[in-house]
Amino acid sequence: MLFSTIKIGNLKLKNRIIFPPISTNLANTDGSINESLIYHYARRAKGGASLVTMENMCISCPDGKSGITEPRIDDDIFIPGLSRISYSVHSYGSAAFMELTYPKVENVNSLSEKEINDIAEKFAQAALRAKIAHFDGVEIEAAHGLLVNQMLSPYTNRRTDIFGGNLQNRLRFAGLIMDKIKSLCGSNFNVMARLPVMDFVDNGITIDDGVQIAKLFEKMGYAAIHGDVGLGNKEKRLEPMQYPEGWRVYLAEVLKNGGIRLPVIAVGMIRNPGFAEEILESGKADIVALGRTLITDPDWPIKAESGREREIKRCVGCSECIKARHDEGTAIRCGLNPTVGKLESDEILVMAQKKKKIIVIGAGIAGMEAAIVASMRGHDVEIWEKENFIGGALNIAVVPPGKEKLKWLIEYYDFMIKKLGIRIKFNQETTKADIESSNPDAIIIATGARCLIPDIKGIKNDNVIHSRNILNGKMNLSGKKVVVGGGGLVGCETALYLSSQENDVTIVEMLPMLCPDMETLSRNYLLRELENHKVKYVLNSTITEIREKSVVASNAEISMDYFVISFGGIPVDSLYAYFNKRYETYLIGDSFRVGKIVDAISQGYAAGKAV
Ligand SMILES: Cc1cc2nc3c(=O)[nH]c(=O)nc-3n(C[C@H](O)[C@H](O)[C@H](O)COP(=O)(O)O)c2cc1C
Numbered sequence: 001m002l003f004s005t006i007k008i009g010n011l012k013l014k015n016r017i018i019f020p021p022i023s024t025n026l027a028n029t030d031g032s033i034n035e036s037l038i039y040h041y042a043r044r045a046k047g048g049a050s051l052v053t054m055e056n057m058c059i060s061c062p063d064g065k066s067g068i069t070e071p072r073i074d075d076d077i078f079i080p081g082l083s084r085i086s087y088s089v090h091s092y093g094s095a096a097f098m099e100l101t102y103p104k105v106e107n108v109n110s111l112s113e114k115e116i117n118d119i120a121e122k123f124a125q126a127a128l129r130a131k132i133a134h135f136d137g138v139e140i141e142a143a144h145g146l147l148v149n150q151m152l153s154p155y156t157n158r159r160t161d162i163f164g165g166n167l168q169n170r171l172r173f174a175g176l177i178m179d180k181i182k183s184l185c186g187s188n189f190n191v192m193a194r195l196p197v198m199d200f201v202d203n204g205i206t207i208d209d210g211v212q213i214a215k216l217f218e219k220m221g222y223a224a225i226h227g228d229v230g231l232g233n234k235e236k237r238l239e240p241m242q243y244p245e246g247w248r249v250y251l252a253e254v255l256k257n258g259g260i261r262l263p264v265i266a267v268g269m270i271r272n273p274g275f276a277e278e279i280l281e282s283g284k285a286d287i288v289a290l291g292r293t294l295i296t297d298p299d300w301p302i303k304a305e306s307g308r309e310r311e312i313k314r315c316v317g318c319s320e321c322i323k324a325r326h327d328e329g330t331a332i333r334c335g336l337n338p339t340v341g342k343l344e345s346d347e348i349l350v351m352a353q354k355k356k357k358i359i360v361i362g363a364g365i366a367g368m369e370a371a372i373v374a375s376m377r378g379h380d381v382e383i384w385e386k387e388n389f390i391g392g393a394l395n396i397a398v399v400p401p402g403k404e405k406l407k408w409l410i411e412y413y414d415f416m417i418k419k420l421g422i423r424i425k426f427n428q429e430t431t432k433a434d435i436e437s438s439n440p441d442a443i444i445i446a447t448g449a450r451c452l453i454p455d456i457k458g459i460k461n462d463n464v465i466h467s468r469n470i471l472n473g474k475m476n477l478s479g480k481k482v483v484v485g486g487g488g489l490v491g492c493e494t495a496l497y498l499s500s501q502e503n504d505v506t507i508v509e510m511l512p513m514l515c516p517d518m519e520t521l522s523r524n525y526l527l528r529e530l531e532n533h534k535v536k537y538v539l540n541s542t543i544t545e546i547r548e549k550s551v552v553a554s555n556a557e558i559s560m561d562y563f564v565i566s567f568g569g570i571p572v573d574s575l576y577a578y579f580n581k582r583y584e585t586y587l588i589g590d591s592f593r594v595g596k597i598v599d600a601i602s603q604g605y606a607a608g609k610a611v
Pocket residue numbers: 020021022023024055056099141144194237238267268269270289290291292293321322325
């Protein structure tokens with residue numbers, strides 16, 4: 001069913017896959033658009049999504065502006081630029097929508113009736129500009145705790161006038177927006193809504209309310225509805241990796257079961273074509289919205305339709321995009337897709353002028369990404385791997401609870417390497433002599449990192465284990481007292497894993513916080529899990545000695561049976577200095593600088609393009 005047509009209002013969509021709004025920080029700081037933003041949306045259309053929604057748009061500046069790069073539609077001067085986006089999206093046979101938003105206000109109860117009317121008018125004027133700029137419709141952001149959601153929710157709306165009190169009154173603002181849009185843009189202009197089917201807070205919108213709200217939205221003339229989440233914990237709308245695939249499809253399903261006849265859109269963590277198909281087949285929704293899914297692989301629809309689904313790079317939920325957009329205020333980036341935010345000219349892989357013999361040393365993700373890109377460009381690529389499996393450090397990253405999605409990445413590389421006919425030599429320790437006798441034209445070194453072992457008294461004791469040997473199953477601990485040295489991501493996840501094996505675990509960290517570099521929502525999730533599993537931690541603490549039955553740290557002596565080292569890694573780069581003088585050589589991934597998936601893949605991609 002994914003590839004059957006459907007109508008939203010008067011608009012026929014070529015399939016049931018849409019791209020929902022995802023803010024990018026790619027626009028200019030004056031709110032105007034640029035080449036990166038045009039390409040970003042055109043690329044999702046090119047990949048086969050039938051409808052592409054432009055991110056949250058500012059309808060009233062400065063009062064309604066959120067973030068320094070929010071694209072604006074509050075003035076006619078933005079129409080020409082925006083029309084370039086609709087034009088590009090249309091050229092691939094997709095419909096162009098934009099999301100109109102007004103941010104959360106401090107206190108929704110203190111807005112005057114005039115202010116409410118004025119904001120509704122701003123929504124309508126923005127919709128008219130969207131129409132003039134050839135957008136096929138607009139989406140009203142009525143979810144996620146923004147103003148419309150605040151007005152709908154009994155949690156925030158305690159007004160005693162015609163905009164508050166019973167459900168009918170709380171819906172009046174959404175109705176007013178619709179009436180004004182219809183009177184300015186005509187009754188045929190398509191207006192969708194992201195609906196808060198549930199607020200996920202006590203005294204907020206309940207599922208039953210959500211169904212009632214949807215029924216009234218249907219009556220008001222909305223053309224389609226997302227079964228989305230309301231103003232509760234942000235984690236519910238930007239869910240970390242540990243959430244199961246499609247966990248909130250039920251928010252669409254309740255609308256369908258409640259008798260909503262409008263197209264109902266399911267959203268959130270939908271990653272696999274088979275899973276998406278099942279949602280539609282079972283009648284839980286009429287359309288699927290794929291957000292991060294299409295950030296990671298904009299060609300998901302084309303690949304799924306043409307039976308190439310194993311070529312899809314599936315979003316694993318690493319939250320790099322959220323870290324960029326929400327934590328840092330930097331341009332959107334994707335942990336898995338290094339072309340996000342770039343231009344078409346950056347993305348096109350130019351065939352190599354001379355076919356080179358390339359040896360990639362290391363089948364971790366940096367090496368495999370480099371190998372794939374180099375091979376696609378026509379080079380003859382061989383990977384040398386010292387183990388008898390691919391994936392490198394990712395094989396242990398998948399082990400802690402909730403990290404299973406990372407396996408998708410190994411599956412992707414495995415498939416692509418076979419499809420492209422890239423040879424892999426397993427159990428191949430690389431020596432200078434081996435390389436020299438193979439005489440390659442270029443070498444890509446992706447040899448990863450080794451464990452950092454600080455010079456602490458007792459570090460060589462028998463009761464000291466490296467976290468890697470816990471996660472790869474070489475050492476099984478159960479019912480023991482364990483201290484994990486190092487509270488970075490690997491340390492915390494190893495601690496979580498150990499506690500799930502019935503161990504009593506304490507983390508000792510030198511810094512004042514655990515995992516300071518993690519994206520906030522994922523970090524909060526992890527900290528909550530540590531708490532749920534009763535993992536203890538000591539911060540601001542340097543370990544000075546490991547004894548047989550205790551660890552001595554600067555501010556505590558902790559009794560234990562085993563000490564687990566998780567102090568990070570050191571690049572394994574010893575081959576580089578030698579080969580760099582003799583061959584075209586690239587040093588990437590952890591062997592260049594110990595980093596995250598995003599670093600490994602972007603460096604692998606860059607090396608594959610450069611070679
Ligand atoms: C980086 C990022 C930015 C987002 N920006 C918006 C936005 O501007 N407006 C909106 O309604 N939803 C926004 N979302 C939510 C997405 O539209 C979508 O509902 C959510 O990511 C769940 O779907 P997914 O798992 O397919 O990504 C954003 C999500 C992400 C990850």
